[in-house]
Amino acid sequence: MSDKQNSYMQMALDYARIAGDRGEVPVGAVLVDSRGEVVAVATNAVEELKDPTAHAEMLALRLGTKKLGAARLTDCDLYVTLEPCTMCAAAISFARVRRLYYAAYDTKGGAVDHGAKFFTQPTCHHAPEVYGGIMESEGRDILQQFFKNLR
Amino acid sequence: MSDKQNSYMQMALDYARIAGDRGEVPVGAVLVDSRGEVVAVATNAVEELKDPTAHAEMLALRLGTKKLGAARLTDCDLYVTLEPCTMCAAAISFARVRRLYYAAYDTKGGAVDHGAKFFTQPTCHHAPEVYGGIMESEGRDILQQFFKNLR
Numbered sequence: 001m002s003d004k005q006n007s008y009m010q011m012a013l014d015y016a017r018i019a020g021d022r023g024e025v026p027v028g029a030v031l032v033d034s035r036g037e038v039v040a041v042a043t044n045a046v047e048e049l050k051d052p053t054a055h056a057e058m059l060a061l062r063l064g065t066k067k068l069g070a071a072r073l074t075d076c077d078l079y080v081t082l083e084p085c086t087m088c089a090a091a092i093s094f095a096r097v098r099r100l101y102y103a104a105y106d107t108k109g110g111a112v113d114h115g116a117k118f119f120t121q122p123t124c125h126h127a128p129e130v131y132g133g134i135m136e137s138e139g140r141d142i143l144q145q146f147f148k149n150l151r
Numbered sequence: 152m153s154d155k156q157n158s159y160m161q162m163a164l165d166y167a168r169i170a171g172d173r174g175e176v177p178v179g180a181v182l183v184d185s186r187g188e189v190v191a192v193a194t195n196a197v198e199e200l201k202d203p204t205a206h207a208e209m210l211a212l213r214l215g216t217k218k219l220g221a222a223r224l225t226d227c228d229l230y231v232t233l234e235p236c237t238m239c240a241a242a243i244s245f246a247r248v249r250r251l252y253y254a255a256y257d258t259k260g261g262a263v264d265h266g267a268k269f270f271t272q273p274t275c276h277h278a279p280e281v282y283g284g285i286m287e288s289e290g291r292d293i294l295q296q297f298f299k300n301l302r
Contacts, residue, residue: 050222051213052245053204062202071201086269087245090238090262094203108274111241115274116267118237123259123266 001101001134008032008079009101009135011041012056013142016081019043019056020146027082027143029056031064034075034098040064056080057088061095072096081139083110083132089118093126100128103139152252152285159183159230160252160286162192163207164293167232170194170207171297178233178294180207182215185226185249191215207231208239212246223247232290234261234283240269244277251279254290 001009008030015028027044042059046052057080064073077099083106084092092100102112111118112130119127152160159181166179178195193210197203208231215224228250234257235243243251253263262269263281270278 046222050220051216052222052247053209053213053242058204062204065202069201071197071203085241086262086267086272086274087238087241090236090241091204094238096203109276111237111267111274115272116237116262116269118267121237121266123237123262125260 001131004036005079005101006135008038008077009081009103011038012079012081013103013135013138015041015043015056016139016142019045020142023047025143026146027056027080029060029078029080031060031073032077032079033068034077039067039073039076053087055085055088057084058091061091061097065095074098077101078128079134081142082106083112083114085109086111086116086118089116090124092128093119093124096126097128099131101131101134103133103135104143105133105136105140152282155187156230156252157286159189159228160232160254162189163230163232164254164286164289166192166194166207167290167293170196171293174198176294177297178207178231180211180229180231182211182224183228183230184219185228190218190224190227204238206236206239208235209242212242212248216246225249228252229279230285232293233257234263234265236260237262237267237269240267241275243279244270244275247277248279250282252282252285254284254286255294256284256287256291
């Protein structure tokens with residue numbers, strides 16, 4: 001990972017912490033275009049929006065497509081602090097995201113390297129390049145601390 | 152299927168046709184609460200919204216949770232004209248939808264009875280009761296006609 005790539009993941013981790021402080025499961029996402037410009041940042045906002053689809057990735061993709069005025073994000077890369085779930089993995093595929101970088105692994109709900117492994121399914125028609133476990137321990141610590149504080 | 156259940160699917164099929172007339176892949180969805188009240192209707196709106204996540208099911212779930220002020224739609228049933236994809240199947244699970252009725256099967260992109268078969272995955276933590284193939288030929292005809300006209 002280059003310094004620049006690390007800085008995007010660091011930004012996603014910072015946003016995850018902000019979400020956690022608001023009582024959301026702390027997940028953050030940063031969408032970056034091919035020139036390295038940040039197109040969108042988002043956090044999980046399921047509680048705030050009372051919307052079960054308001055995962056960080058979904059919001060980043062929706063903000064990104066809105067900002068770029070296109071339903072496809074062909075030249076964009078997505079940085080997210082947790083392995084995407086089935087819903088988000090499919091959305092990432094539909095949006096034609098170029099590269100996916102994620103931090104913590106999610107054995108219970110992930111769908112990239114666990115569960116449905118959506119990008120390997122014959123019903124998946126576009127798979128991004130995937131780089132999992134980037135700054136993995138930081139992503140995991142934020143989540144573990146959040147759930148520890150809840151108990 | 153009761154007459155009432157058929158009427159909800161008929162409504163979803165009518166909305167699918169409206170979407171097709173607007174140049175969207177014709178899929179419609181109707182969300183109904185346990186008293187039989189229609190909570191939300193939606194069509195696929197990927198083109199109009201330039202949003203790859205704007206499938207009929209996603210919009211119906213988001214409208215429904217907004218209307219009911221709750222992130223969970225525990226007592227609600229969803230009628231949709233096409234077998235949900237991986238993204239939508241996961242969203243239906245997150246929203247805790249009670250029953251899913253769908254019309255046409257989708258061998259290429261479906262994730263209920265095809266592909267990821269999400270509701271049977273260990274990473275799926277809530278599965279609705281599923282009734283597939285309801286008014287299947289009508290759902291399929293609308294889609295086939297749409298793609299025939301495109302060519």
